[in-house]
Each structure stands twice: as C-alpha cells, then as structure tokens.
Amino acid sequence: MSANGRHGSPVVDVVATRARVAARLVGRQRELELVLSAVAAGRDIVLEGPPGTSKTTMLKAITAEWGIPLLFVEGNADLTPAKIVGHHNPARVLREDYSADTFVDGPLVSAMRAGGFLYIEEFNRAPEDTLNTLLTAMADRQIAVPRVGVVTAAPTFRVVASMNPVDDVGTTRLSTSVHDRLCRLTIDYQDGPAEHAIVRLRAGLADGVPAPGATGAGLHAGPLADRLVTDAVALTRATRTHEDVRQGSSVRGAIDLVLVAAPLAALREVGGPDDPRYPEVVHDALVVALSGRIHLDEAAQTTPERVLREIWEDHFVLRPAAAAPG
Known part of the structure; x- marks a missing residue:
C-alpha cells in the first residue's frame, strides 16, 4: 500500500497485488481482477452468488495483502444502526456522562477508523434504516x-456486501439508492477441475500430506484419496442440478464428504476404491456431509436423504451399468 490517490483512493500496484493474492486462491482469476480493480479504485461492491464460492477467501487475501482488517457483519433483522455504528458504554456513562471516551465502536466505525473492509453477508436481510446508515458512510x-x-x-475503507440470489426468504428489496452506490459482481460456482483442486487442498492432499487432524485413520495420498475426491466433487456438483433441489451444496460439502469418508473407510476396513464396500462408505459420508447443505424446492415431496440417495445411485449404479460392455 502506498500514498493516497485522488478522492481518497489508495494507489496500489494492482499487478503485483494480483499475483500475490492469486497465490492464495484456486482459480478465480477473472473475479479477482474485477474485485481488486473495484476496491483499488475506491469503490464499494456487492458480490452476488451462492455460499462457498471463495468470496470470503478472496477478501481475506486482499486485506491481508494490504495489511488492513476485514470486519464481518451478518445481515439480519436484528442489525440495527446502533449495532453497526456502536454505542456508549452504559456503566461508564453513569459514572462519567456521555463523551467520546465512553463510546464503543461498532464494526462500521471500526472499519472506517482502521481503513478496513466492512464485509456484510446477507446484505439484503438488513433493515432499511441500517442500510441508510451505510449509505451515508459510502x-x-x-x-x-x-x-x-x-x-x-x-x-x-470499503463496504463489501454479499447476497445469495437464490435464497430470498426473509430478504428485502434493495432500494435504487443502495444499488446506485455499489458496483456489482456475480460469482458462481467454479468449474469441476477447480473444485477438485480445492478439495485436495482442503483435505490436506495438495502436497501429499495427510488430512488435518487425521491421525492413523486419516486420508493419505493414493488411489483411495484420488477416487474419494473425484466422487465427492461429482456428487456435490450433482446436487445443484437435481430437479427437487432449490439450492445445492457448495464445495464445502465435497470437502467434508472426503474428510468424513476417510476415517469411515478405515473403521470399516475398506482398503481402496475397488473394495465392494467403498460405494456404501461414500453414501453414508454423503448423507452426513450434504443433507444439511441442500435446500429442497418447497413443492418437492421428498427428503434430503432421498435426494442424495438418488444422486448416489445415479453415480454408482446407473452410470456404471450403462457404460458396462454388452
């Protein structure tokens, strides 16, 4: 970070910053360039997309590179202006009366003073009067x-907001004034190879090391690990296109599927992907890792467990059968 530019926008070497931040991400080159360009230009931005699409990871990498804080706020009906701006400490007010010294900074004021990013998740769930407070700051x-x-x-200082366009329960329509003060970028799920690389990284397999915290019964590089990662990514991605699913799982579901399946395979003494018990291990880990992460259509007459069973059967039974010779 260097000297300030015009209109209070910091002058940064975006090329060097991009290279260093990109080293902390898997893919997301285009999105990184656009977000970095917007915040380097002094703009506030809203990121629209489902959870688990590297929005937070990207912002953490940028703020770490700039040496500034990233303050998280969850947008909801309880996010009042007082909660986001701050409040006077009641005990000190009784002793000392109101003053600047008795004020406890909220996340907005903290971010403004420190020049950090105020990251508001579920932005469209915040009350209108709270958004109006943010409008003044922006x-x-x-x-x-x-x-x-x-x-x-x-x-x-930047305001960065995120919204999930699929989940609109309990949300409010943002006013024209809010939209007019924010740049906007849509961030969707990454492609299969990128998610495969993310799962390997988060499962501790990127450098052939065992998964974090997995001692003895953990996942180690080899045929079982390779097959688990491939199956986990394929099954997780299939939840996003199932007819009964309103919103499927993010790559976090695939990561957890791999991490749960590894010790489960050890407990059941499943030695590799060719073991006939391997598919059932994946199924049971699938239910544990993804049943709470998929959101069914309101009209669907089924359960998450049944949907996952269908996806599992399509992957392990129907497709192999269709591909079998003869």
Missing part, C-alpha cells in the same frame, strides 16, 4: 455519531 466517507462527532473514514 457516499460521504464519514458519519456523524451523537456525542462523539464526525468519524471520517481512512482511505482504504
């Missing part, structure tokens, strides 16, 4: 706090 780069004064944002 438009003027400062807010007036009663009995404290005007808080002016440091040059690197």
Whole structure:
C-alpha cells in the first residue's frame, strides 16, 4: 500500500497485488481482477452468488495483502444502526456522562477508523434504516455519531456486501439508492477441475500430506484419496442440478464428504476404491456431509436423504451399468 490517490483512493500496484493474492486462491482469476480493480479504485461492491464460492477467501487475501482488517457483519433483522455504528458504554456513562471516551465502536466505525473492509453477508436481510446508515458512510466517507462527532473514514475503507440470489426468504428489496452506490459482481460456482483442486487442498492432499487432524485413520495420498475426491466433487456438483433441489451444496460439502469418508473407510476396513464396500462408505459420508447443505424446492415431496440417495445411485449404479460392455 502506498500514498493516497485522488478522492481518497489508495494507489496500489494492482499487478503485483494480483499475483500475490492469486497465490492464495484456486482459480478465480477473472473475479479477482474485477474485485481488486473495484476496491483499488475506491469503490464499494456487492458480490452476488451462492455460499462457498471463495468470496470470503478472496477478501481475506486482499486485506491481508494490504495489511488492513476485514470486519464481518451478518445481515439480519436484528442489525440495527446502533449495532453497526456502536454505542456508549452504559456503566461508564453513569459514572462519567456521555463523551467520546465512553463510546464503543461498532464494526462500521471500526472499519472506517482502521481503513478496513466492512464485509456484510446477507446484505439484503438488513433493515432499511441500517442500510441508510451505510449509505451515508459510502457516499460521504464519514458519519456523524451523537456525542462523539464526525468519524471520517481512512482511505482504504470499503463496504463489501454479499447476497445469495437464490435464497430470498426473509430478504428485502434493495432500494435504487443502495444499488446506485455499489458496483456489482456475480460469482458462481467454479468449474469441476477447480473444485477438485480445492478439495485436495482442503483435505490436506495438495502436497501429499495427510488430512488435518487425521491421525492413523486419516486420508493419505493414493488411489483411495484420488477416487474419494473425484466422487465427492461429482456428487456435490450433482446436487445443484437435481430437479427437487432449490439450492445445492457448495464445495464445502465435497470437502467434508472426503474428510468424513476417510476415517469411515478405515473403521470399516475398506482398503481402496475397488473394495465392494467403498460405494456404501461414500453414501453414508454423503448423507452426513450434504443433507444439511441442500435446500429442497418447497413443492418437492421428498427428503434430503432421498435426494442424495438418488444422486448416489445415479453415480454408482446407473452410470456404471450403462457404460458396462454388452
């Protein structure tokens, strides 16, 4: 990070920053370039996409590279302006009366003072009056706090919001004023090879090392690991296209499937992918890892477990049978 540019926008070497941040991500080259360009230009941005699509990972990498904090806020009906701006400590007010010293910074004021990113997840679940408070901070780069004064944002302060376009239960429609102050980027699931690489990395297999915390019964590089990762990614991706599923699982489901299946295979003494008991190990791990991550269509007359069984049967029974000679 270097000297400030015009209009309070920091001057950064985006080429060097991109290279260093990209080393912390799997894929996402285009999205990284667009997000980095927007925040380097001093813009606030909303990221639209399902969970588990590397939005948080990307922001953590950028803020770590810039040496600034990333403050998380969950948007919901309880996110009042006081919760996001801050409050006066009641005990100190009783002793000392109201003053700037008795004020406890909320995440917005903390991010403004430190020049950090305020990352608001489920942005469209926040109340309208809270969004109006954010509008002032985004438009003027400062807010007036009663009995404290005007808080002016440091040059690197940004508001980054995220929304899930599929899950609209309990959400509110954002006003034109909000949309007008935010850049927007849609981030979808990564492709199969990228998710395969992510699962190997998170399962501790990227460098041929055992999975984290798995001692003795863990997953080690080899045929079983390779097959588990391949099957986990394929099964997880299939949840996103099933007719009864409104929103499928992110790659986090595939990661957990692999990590659960590894000790389960050890417990059942399944030595490799050619063991006839291997498919059932994957099925049981699939139910544990993904049944809470898929969201069914409201009209679907089924259960997550049944949907996952169908996906498992299609992968392990129907497709191999169709491909068999004769």
